[in-house]
Amino acid sequence: MTRRFVLAFTLAALTLGQSPALDAQTDAITIRAPRMIDGRGGERADVMVTVKEGKIRVLGPAAGPATYDLTGLTLLPGFIDTHVHIGWHFDANGRYATGPEPADQAVLYAAENAWVTMMAGFTTIQSVGSPGDKALRDAINRGILPGPRLLSSLGQISNPKLTPNELRGLVRKFKADGADLVKIFASASIRDGGVPTLSQAQLDAVCGEAKAQGLRSMVHAHAPEAMMRAARAGCTVVEHGGLANAEALALLAEKGVWFDPNIGLVTQNYLENRAKFLGIGNYTDEGFASMEKALGLKDAMFSAALKTKNLKMVMGTDAVAGAHGQNMREIIERVKSGQAPMDAIRSLTSLAAESMNLHHEIGAIQPGHNADLVAVEGNPLTDITALQRVRFVMRGGTVYKYEKP
Ligand SMILES: [Zn+2]
Numbered sequence: 001m002t003r004r005f006v007l008a009f010t011l012a013a014l015t016l017g018q019s020p021a022l023d024a025q026t027d028a029i030t031i032r033a034p035r036m037i038d039g040r041g042g043e044r045a046d047v048m049v050t051v052k053e054g055k056i057r058v059l060g061p062a063a064g065p066a067t068y069d070l071t072g073l074t075l076l077p078g079f080i081d082t083h084v085h086i087g088w089h090f091d092a093n094g095r096y097a098t099g100p101e102p103a104d105q106a107v108l109y110a111a112e113n114a115w116v117t118m119m120a121g122f123t124t125i126q127s128v129g130s131p132g133d134k135a136l137r138d139a140i141n142r143g144i145l146p147g148p149r150l151l152s153s154l155g156q157i158s159n160p161k162l163t164p165n166e167l168r169g170l171v172r173k174f175k176a177d178g179a180d181l182v183k184i185f186a187s188a189s190i191r192d193g194g195v196p197t198l199s200q201a202q203l204d205a206v207c208g209e210a211k212a213q214g215l216r217s218m219v220h221a222h223a224p225e226a227m228m229r230a231a232r233a234g235c236t237v238v239e240h241g242g243l244a245n246a247e248a249l250a251l252l253a254e255k256g257v258w259f260d261p262n263i264g265l266v267t268q269n270y271l272e273n274r275a276k277f278l279g280i281g282n283y284t285d286e287g288f289a290s291m292e293k294a295l296g297l298k299d300a301m302f303s304a305a306l307k308t309k310n311l312k313m314v315m316g317t318d319a320v321a322g323a324h325g326q327n328m329r330e331i332i333e334r335v336k337s338g339q340a341p342m343d344a345i346r347s348l349t350s351l352a353a354e355s356m357n358l359h360h361e362i363g364a365i366q367p368g369h370n371a372d373l374v375a376v377e378g379n380p381l382t383d384i385t386a387l388q389r390v391r392f393v394m395r396g397g398t399v400y401k402y403e404k405p
Contacts, residue, residue: 028052029397032066033075033375039349039364041342043381047075051371054397059367070375072405073391076345077365078123078148078372080352081327083218083239083260083316086110086117086127086136086150088324096277096321103132110136114147116325119401121390122148123372124353124362126316128183128218129153146400149372151180151356153218157206158185160197164205171209181216181356182206184235187226190242190267190294191287194222196229203233210235216356224248231255237355239316242294244301246308253311258355260316261305263298264333267291269323276322302337314355315348328387335384342381371397377405 029051036047048066050058089109091097099106110132117125125148127133133152140147154177157170174182184206186198198206203219210217211234218237219230227248230238237258241248244261252259270277270291277283305311317323317330331344353363362370373394378386393401 028057029068029371029399030066031068031070031075031373031394032062033070033073034062035073035379036075036365037342037345037380038366039077039346039353041346043342049075049365049373051373051394051397054371056365056367056369056371056373059365068392068399068402070392073375073377074379074386075365075373075375075392076121076380077349077363077369078374078393078395079121079327079348079387080124080315080356080363081117081122081317081319081330082126082237082314082352082355083262084113084117084125084127084319084324084327085130085321086113086125086152086324087130087132088319088321089113090273090276090321094276096273096280096283098280106132107135111139111145111147113324114140114150117319117327118146118148118393118395119390120325120327121374121376121387121393122327123374123393123395124149124356124358125151126181126356127152128181129155129179131155131177134178143396146395148395149362153181153183154179156183156185158197160202162202164201167202167205168209171206171213171215175213175215179215181218181236182210184217184219184230186219186221186230187223189282189287190222190240191282191284191290193290194226194243196221196223196226198226198229200229200232203229203235207233207235227252231257237314239318241301241305242297244304246304249305249308249311253308256312258312258314259305260314261298261302261334262316262318262330263302263337264317264330265323265326266318266320267295267298268329269320269326271295273322299337302334302339306338312351312355313347315344315352331387332384341384344384345380345387348387371395 046062087110129152137150207217216236221227222242231251350363353359375392377389380386
């Protein structure tokens with residue numbers, strides 16, 4: 001709300017030909033922290049970060065008083081979740097809302113999801129995606145409605161009956177509509193066995209056209225063959241990999257394709273909220289049995305992924321209805337399953353930024369980057385659950401949360 005007043009005041013001051021509000025807006029903010037994790041694998045004690053006009057300007061040793069003294073906290077770059085469904089919610093009857101519902105109601109649920117996600121420290125998220133994401137994304141970008149920076153595919157490409165030419169046309173349509181990336185289903189859901197649904201020629205067409213249009217391509221794939229087709233097609237990132245084997249993981253690494261395993265939140269959330277989904281679409285008793293089975297396979301799949309040389313792993317949760325704001329459970333589970341805390345934190349910050357081609361703006365604490373900063377209580381390198389104790393959230397230089405420990 002602060003920013004709204006600043007903007008209103010700025011407009012008033014401009015009208016009067018004065019500039020006190022402009023000065024207020026451009027004043028530097030200093031943040032002092034006893035510990036900093038920079039997002040790129042570095043750690044530093046006693047730092048002072050100077051923020052001005054929404055950017056990090058100076059990173060230096062702690063000296064003198066600061067606007068925000070984060071004693072007891074660890075400062076990190078704002079967190080990034082590369083795979084959410086920001087509009088998914090439960091309706092007034094506590095059931096998964098599959099619509100149709102009034103558009104104004106739908107977008108307000110999405111705005112609530114965006115808010116709780118940012119309060120959990122996530123200053124950038126990627127929704128993959130629905131047409132309704134666009135209004136929310138553009139509203140947040142106007143700078144009044146608080147929320148994480150939002151990117152969206154604005155929909156999904158899943159129809160296996162389309163020819164390569166028709167698929168290319170669809171990619172161009174998403175580009176024209178303003179999508180930030182394309183989301184493709186190359187296998188069935190794990191509830192339906194995860195088998196490949198798109199041919200090599202179809203995936204070549206979609207990911208090739210996406211590249212030609214300057215869009216990234218995200219591929220939902222469970223079966224190893226579906227993962228390998230995505231890798232051969234030069235798609236940007238493969239999601240899930242519930243049935244992955246060593247051969248498929250090695251091919252992703254060889255082709256430089258990112259992998260997002262989603263082991264810690266999405267399936268657990270479905271099982272915890274079973275009654276709210278059961279009976280809708282493929283959320284059947286058989287579907288839930290498949291998910292329970294898949295949950296058992298995920299840790300083994302993740303261990304194999306950790307052992308795969310040069311495999312680039314990125315943070316994404318696949319957060320659906322009920323899961324928004326709990327995104328960090330994914331990282332907690334990855335560390336419990338054997339990933340080094342610093343590697344998990346890199347996947348949550350600089351690597352996530354790199355996978356979205358935003359690494360020059362976000363994902364690290366360094367001068368020139370957006371002032372997206374989070375502080376947590378404790379030291380996540382020794383206790384990863386500290387990442388769930390978010391006490392400070394700044395996005396683009398505006399502080400949205402500050403609770404002294
Ligand atoms: Zn998803």
